[in-house]
Amino acid sequence: MPKLNQYMFREYDIRGVAGRDAQSFDQKIVAEYERWYGPFPGVTLTLDAAEKIGQAYGTIIRRNNGKETVIGYELRPFAEELTNAFIAGVRKSGCNVTNLGVSLTPIVYFLTAFLKFDGGVNVTGSHNVYFFNGFKMMKKNVWPLFGEELQKMRRMIDENDLMTDQEGDYKEMDGYPVYREYFLSHVKLQKKLKVVLDTGNGSGGVFAPELLRDLGCDVIELFTEVDATFPNHIPDPEAPQYYSELLKQVAEHGADIGIALDADGDRVGFFSEKGKYIDTDLPLLVFAKDALSRHPGKKILFDVKCSRLLSELVPQYGGVPLMHRTGHAPIKETMRKDLDIILGGEVSGHVFFVEDYFKIDDGLYAAGKMLELLSKSEQPFSRMFADFPERIRTPEIKLPCSDDTKFKVVEQIQQTFIAQYPVLTIDGARVQFSEKGWGLIRASNTSPYLTIRVEGETIDEVLKIKNILADELEKFPEVADKLNRVEVASLSGKLGWV
Numbered sequence: 203m204p205k206l207n208q209y210m211f212r213e214y215d216i217r218g219v220a221g222r223d224a225q226s227f228d229q230k231i232v233a234e235y236e237r238w239y240g241p242f243p244g245v246t247l248t249l250d251a252a253e254k255i256g257q258a259y260g261t262i263i264r265r266n267n268g269k270e271t272v273i274g275y276e277l278r279p280f281a282e283e284l285t286n287a288f289i290a291g292v293r294k295s296g297c298n299v300t301n302l303g304v305s306l307t308p309i310v311y312f313l314t315a316f317l318k319f320d321g322g323v324n325v326t327g328s329h330n331v332y333f334f335n336g337f338k339m340m341k342k343n344v345w346p347l348f349g350e351e352l353q354k355m356r357r358m359i360d361e362n363d364l365m366t367d368q369e370g371d372y373k374e375m376d377g378y379p380v381y382r383e384y385f386l387s388h389v390k391l392q393k394k395l396k397v398v399l400d401t402g403n404g405s406g407g408v409f410a411p412e413l414l415r416d417l418g419c420d421v422i423e424l425f426t427e428v429d430a431t432f433p434n435h436i437p438d439p440e441a442p443q444y445y446s447e448l449l450k451q452v453a454e455h456g457a458d459i460g461i462a463l464d465a466d467g468d469r470v471g472f473f474s475e476k477g478k479y480i481d482t483d484l485p486l487l488v489f490a491k492d493a494l495s496r497h498p499g500k501k502i503l504f505d506v507k508c509s510r511l512l513s514e515l516v517p518q519y520g521g522v523p524l525m526h527r528t529g530h531a532p533i534k535e536t537m538r539k540d541l542d543i544i545l546g547g548e549v550s551g552h553v554f555f556v557e558d559y560f561k562i563d564d565g566l567y568a569a570g571k572m573l574e575l576l577s578k579s580e581q582p583f584s585r586m587f588a589d590f591p592e593r594i595r596t597p598e599i600k601l602p603c604s605d606d607t608k609f610k611v612v613e614q615i616q617q618t619f620i621a622q623y624p625v626l627t628i629d630g631a632r633v634q635f636s637e638k639g640w641g642l643i644r645a646s647n648t649s650p651y652l653t654i655r656v657e658g659e660t661i662d663e664v665l666k667i668k669n670i671l672a673d674e675l676e677k678f679p680e681v682a683d684k685l686n687r688v689e690v691a692s693l694s695g696k697l698g699w700v
Contacts, residue, residue, distance in 0.1 A: 203254065205360055207246040209605045210336070211352045213647035214531040216255060217327065217336030218247030220280045231333045238331060239650045240604055247335055249280075249287040254364075256291025258355045259323065259339055259347075261365040263297050268320025268342055269370070271297050272313050274305025274377070275325035276405045276466040278335050278430040285325045288337065293370040297321070302377045306405055306467030307338055308564035313377045315344045315560040316384065326466040329438050329550075330649060332431045338466075344562055345538065348531035378409060386416060388558050389570035391577040396420040396457045398473075400448040402437025403429040404465030410566060414461075417570060422455050424448055437464045439471025439551045439565075440598060442479040449477040459576060459583045463565045468530070469551035470565035472572060474584040481595065483508040485572060486547035487515055488586050492575060493545045493557060494521040500544035503533060506629045507549040507598060507655050510638055511590060527629035529647055530554075530563050537561045549598065549655070593638070594664045595657040603652045607680045608645040611652065615643055615674055641667040643675070652681065 210218040219235065221227055224245050232242045263271060271292055275285040289299050300319070302310065307324040314322030320342045327334040339347040347355075358364060397419045401407040407426030414421050424447060425434045435444035439462040452460045452473055460473030472480045483504065490502045490512075498520040504512045505528040516523040524543065526533055530552050537543050537554060538561060546554035552563035559567065576583055603611060616631040626632040630644025630653075639658035646653050654671060658664040676682045 203250055206251050210246050211356045214348045214529050215336055215338045217334055219245050219333055220247045220335035221245035223248050252284045252287040253291040254359045256288035257294045257364045258358045260292040260295025260297035263321040264365055269297050270319050271321040272300045272319045273323045274302035274310045277428050278327050295365045296368040296370050298371040301374045308468050309381045311344050311562040312381050314340055346531035346534045389574050391418045393577050394418055398422045398451045398457045398460045400424040400462045401426050403432050404437040406463035406467045439469050440482050453477050461569050467565050468563045470568045471551050475582050476584050482551045483549040484587055490545055491519045494519045497544045501542045503543050503546035505548040506632050593657055594661050599654040601652040602684050603681050605650045611678050612645045635667050639663045641671050
């Protein structure tokens, strides 16, 4: 078997173009990949690759004195076949496997923690387009397997350093009832709420409508039929341009709130009864205010892409703000080490609850907790955000840049801006251009692109900062020709940027 593609082994998980073998693709996939990312690398995540990755994962679990694993998958092309191949590899290593079948990432996280498995894996492409798939992997206590451990896994496969001394046992389990029981015992509504729910044809549609109805909601379903090609829109709660139909349905039905889940259920987005998209970092402030009312002095963790409002308002709520590098895996690791953290979140829509939960990112649980807070209020949902200071911010801008050059570009940009401005370099370059105006350029750890975000007090300030960043990016041939093709949303600026 040839060596596996090194770029599948990313910072937080393993992801690649999925297929039965290297020939399992058509020209439609090639064209779509090149539209999003650049030159097509071929199928990188084959069934043979999945089996070897499973065997390496099982070897790591056994060498950490574990044996019991739980595995589920998100519905995508080849997902069941990839899962079966992965399971075969895990069993070859000597680990026992409990197969959940179709599941969601947070359900796998929950069961790993609650039922005390030695490891858990969800087979998922996360926010990537439909022809991607991969593995989010955990050790005992939902401790993430990421970073150098994933590179070690790749070397283990290359060197055939894999355990084969026994075959593990296999059984199947419906894990959803266990999750449902815990959810409904820890989330309570004080009144019935009308909810428009958009799961974007992702696997959340299998579980979320029923769960919210069991909670006591009147649920209007939108794109809840599972279709792994995502025919209506990519299920990405961070991208408001995909949710015009959700906003329309909220208005038509007089709903109290709109909720969007991503494909594998670990991220959530919210929409007000007035038909307004709520920036995905702002719900963290609502959750923080609530948590700090019971746990004053605790830390609220948030990633470098989040609004400066987190740094300003968390102290007013009685907490300590902690800015962190982006990524569900490093955030989980920090939250497990720092017991003063009571809540964590990312601008992508991940929310990590500590109180009565397991420090895991769970879009369903976050949706439930927001509904619980709303049910206690006499005010409409929009009022929860009405008193926040006004800021102008861009969505996350994704600029295609190859995996082998994106980190080099960011490193050079860091050095340029450090000479002129205060710069935070824990994850890319977050440049403070004024007291409240900042811009961020960082390399994505999950896909071949740079991510950019800008915030300021006025549109003019945001446009000025964006143009400064654009001028710097134009110096790099790797991205200069792509600046004009960045998708336009709500604001204009140099080179048509959002």
